Amino acid sequence: MLFNKTLLSILFCASVLHTNAQKQLNPMMGWSSWNTFRVRIHEDLIKASADAMVDKGLKDAGYLYCNIDDGYFGGRDAEGKLFPNPAKFPNGMKAVADHIHSLGLKAGIYSDAGSNTCGSIYDGDKLGVGVGLFGHETQDCTTFFKEWGYDYIKVDWCGGEATKKSEQQRYTAIRESIQATGRTDIRLNICRWQFPGTWAIDVAESWRTQTDIGPNWKAVVHQFDNNLFLAAYAGPGHFNDMDMLEVGRGMTHEEDKSHFGLWCIMSSPLMIGCDIRTLNEQTLSILKNKEVIALNQDPLGLQAKLISQEGDKIVLSKPLQQLNGTLRGVALFNKSEQPQTIRVRFADLNISPKATVRDLWQQKELGTFTDYYEATVAPHGIALLKVSAKEAYEPLKYEAEYAFMKEYLPKSDSCATFKAKEGSSGGYMMSHLGNNPNNWAEFRQVYSKKGGDYRLTIYYLSGENRNLTYSINDGKEILLTDLNSGSWDKVASTSNTIRLKPGNNVIRMGNASAFAPDIDKIEVSRQ
Secondary structure (H helix, E strand, O other): OHHHHHHHHHHHHHHHHHHHHHHOOOOOEEEEOHHHHOOOOOHHHHHHHHHHHHHOOHHHHOOOEEEOOOOOEEEEOOOOOEEEOOOOOOOHHHHHHHHHHHOOOEEEEEEEOOOOOHHHHHOOOHHHOOOOOOOOHHHHHHHHHHHOOOOEEEEEOOOOHHHOOOHHHHHHHHHHHHHHOOOOOOEEEEEOOOOOOHHHHHOOOEEEOOOOOOOOHHHHHHHHHHHOOOHHHOEOOEEEEOOOEOOOOOOOHHHHHHHHHHHHHOOOOEEEOOOHHHOOHHHHHHHOOHHHHHHHOOOOOOOOEEEEEEOOEEEEEEEOOOOOOOEEEEEEEEOOOOOEEEEEEHHHHOEOOEEEEEEOOOOEEEEEEEOEEEEEEOOOOEEEEEEEEOOEOOOOEEEHHHOEEOOOOOOOOOOOEEEEOOOOHHHEEEEOOEOOOOOOEEEEEEEEOOOEEEEEEEEEEEOOOEEEEEEEOOOOOEEEEEEOOOEEEEEEEEEEEEEEOOEEEEEEEEOOOOEOOEEEEEEEEEO
């Protein structure tokens, strides 16, 4: 009986965490104090910024969260209860939240998973020492969400390492403390400066994928590059966070547009980081473009995938509105210093050869095109399109770098991850699959209109004999033995007949006892 009760408790807790993470479906939109002001914040600044969100039309455009980052702390009293810096926030944090709420906005707050905040370490804010969540989870969450009334929390990791606990342990404990307040509408952002692990999907609504961004083109591209192949871990209620927006903080107009456009099509949270009190109309025209924002707020909640890359010419796309429908969001992104003509082929989008194209920046129809559309894109620029066709086709190819890898961690040598590989399809492959029962990968959303028999072809690389197992929709596991392409630089293939059901299917691959071959891609063609 003890075992059964414990098991039920674990299952209930996991269910509660999962339900909370799925409740709010779209990437959050708002403003945060950190990028511009760091710890130099105060009550009047936050209230004025909230006012500006309304006055400049940002609230009407969908920006609802006004977030106070590090720098508000005053310390803890004799009972360990947090209090704000009285010089900066003389009326207390509840008064600030009340003002934000009075404008029809939501209020966000900050803490650290350890004892000391980032501001105490990097900005010399001595009042950030000892005010983190570690050892005060229940007490602080009660203060933040029941007494002060905040609706969101960003939790940093600057003091996390000193706790000697894993990220999963710390952030799960924090989520449980949030749940214990009775609030089911709180959004949690994990600020771990890298993809934290697939466990985060059931714990938080968003998580950082890289170190802090900066107000320059190199930093924007760095954030984008590090999130490019993480689409499998984003979806309704949980999103890869490429950090706060630097739009309006000194880059060129084209760079600001590209920055914003990439964050939108990649379904990253849209948290404005500039001083919104002084935003000019040109910058507002970017931040308030409703058709570009619609890419970010699409109900599918999907992150765009790489369709093609030729040097610095990049094509990204994702389905819109209906998973296997005929509508696509497309970005033609030019990383280079020169104008580039970039083409998107409709066959690569799995749609019929004739399609209509709409320019989302200009909000106008461009016409109907056959086989492809191309545009000349400015240096550091981005064209954003909505492409609509009469018919969608079943995808033939599924790249391994976009498989859901259960144990995935960036740059790992012990669990499945993706790596650049010259000569492979798309230039990347999946490596270090297998060697334990949980280190599997799934190709999710393998689509068949009517179901039936298909030919599954697995493209792999291995310089020695290795085994691989696969299963279809949790069915019988099939063992493939002695897979050897002759070289770790050579791609080979093996094919088998499989049966798919109508709709989306899941193909799982792994090897419970040893490492599997590296996987380049799979192809699924009707028999």
